[in-house]
Amino acid sequence: MTDPATGHRVDGNTGRSPGGPAQLSAVLSAVGPRLRALRRGRGLTLAEVGRRSGLSVSVLSRVETGRRQPTLDLLIPLARVYRVSLDEMVDPPQTGDPRVNLKPRAFTGPSSDRSVIVPLTGYPGRVQVFKHVLGPREPRLVSHPGYAWLYVLAGSLRLLFGDPETGREGREGREGGEGREIVEELVLQPGETARFDPLTPHWFGPVGQTTVELLHLFGPQGHGPVTRLSRP
CATH class of the missing domain: 2.60.120.10 (Jelly Rolls)
Structure with a gap:
């Protein structure tokens, strides 16, 4: 389940977020490649995403390449552009039967x-x-x-x-x-x-x-x- 206060996935039995700093670091490091895949999957350039989101091309490039940490004020406009939820952009990919x-x-x-x-x-x-x-x-x-x-x-x-x-x-x-x-x-x-x-x-x-x-x-x-x- 997802904690509505933090937006983080939590364990259904303990109510605590799984993992610690290492888990959080792994989640954040995966956001950039996921954003790049979303953009390319929609056939958009960085310039197009910049116009639609109000973010600069340089900021978008740094987030996609992991040189800038993705913050909420960056992810919200990108979620609107790509029409996905914040969970889909930030949560670790699901595993199991594809x-x-x-x-x-x-x-x-x-x-x-x-x-x-x-x-x-x-x-x-x-x-x-x-x-x-x-x-x-x-x-x-x-x-x-x-x-x-x-x-x-x-x-x-x-x-x-x-x-x-x-x-x-x-x-x-x-x-x-x-x-x-x-x-x-x-x-x-x-x-x-x-x-x-x-x-x-x-x-x-x-x-x-x-x-x-x-x-x-x-x-x-x-x-x-x-x-x-x-x-x-």
């Missing part, structure tokens, strides 16, 4: 586009896995460090790329605007995959006014999946 802990989350993008995301990894780690159900949306190129791998489950996925030379973290642009021209366009069908360096300006979503369902693997720069076996 089928029980899956929590679909609906969110609305900057152009009122609606989507559902299901985090499939319940812990902050090197690789995060998400299931996306994406509704119609306006193309908006973004670029950021990392490694992306997409697998289409249902529907048709439209994948756009801009000029790699213009890819910089925090820069973004709408299709045909701000000098971010589309230089490559692909349409993927169920069973097809795509992997790419997200530093290349990119966007993905459904074709037209339809919906697309896909798996999205996201990892740190230079740490993509390694194929150990491939048989026909």
Whole structure:
């Protein structure tokens, strides 16, 4: 259960918070990676989160990388942006049967586009896995460090790329605007995959006014999946 006065998880038998300073330190150190996973899972840049939360990009970056301790005045606006509870942002990840802990989350993008995301990894780690159900949306190129791998489950996925030379973290642009021209366009069908360096300006979503369902693997720069076996 959670103590409403402190927001900390407490033991149901003793009413005391489990662990001590070491436990608290472990919880706080996990918040930064969890915030980064929430942001990237929603396809947002630090600049976008900064505009929506009122926090500076430098503060957001320091919190995500663990160089600044996450305080309540920082977490509350971020919880509103990511549409999650403070418990989900701060509490240690749950363990046990992962089928029980899956929590679909609906969110609305900057152009009122609606989507559902299901985090499939319940812990902050090197690789995060998400299931996306994406509704119609306006193309908006973004670029950021990392490694992306997409697998289409249902529907048709439209994948756009801009000029790699213009890819910089925090820069973004709408299709045909701000000098971010589309230089490559692909349409993927169920069973097809795509992997790419997200530093290349990119966007993905459904074709037209339809919906697309896909798996999205996201990892740190230079740490993509390694194929150990491939048989026909």
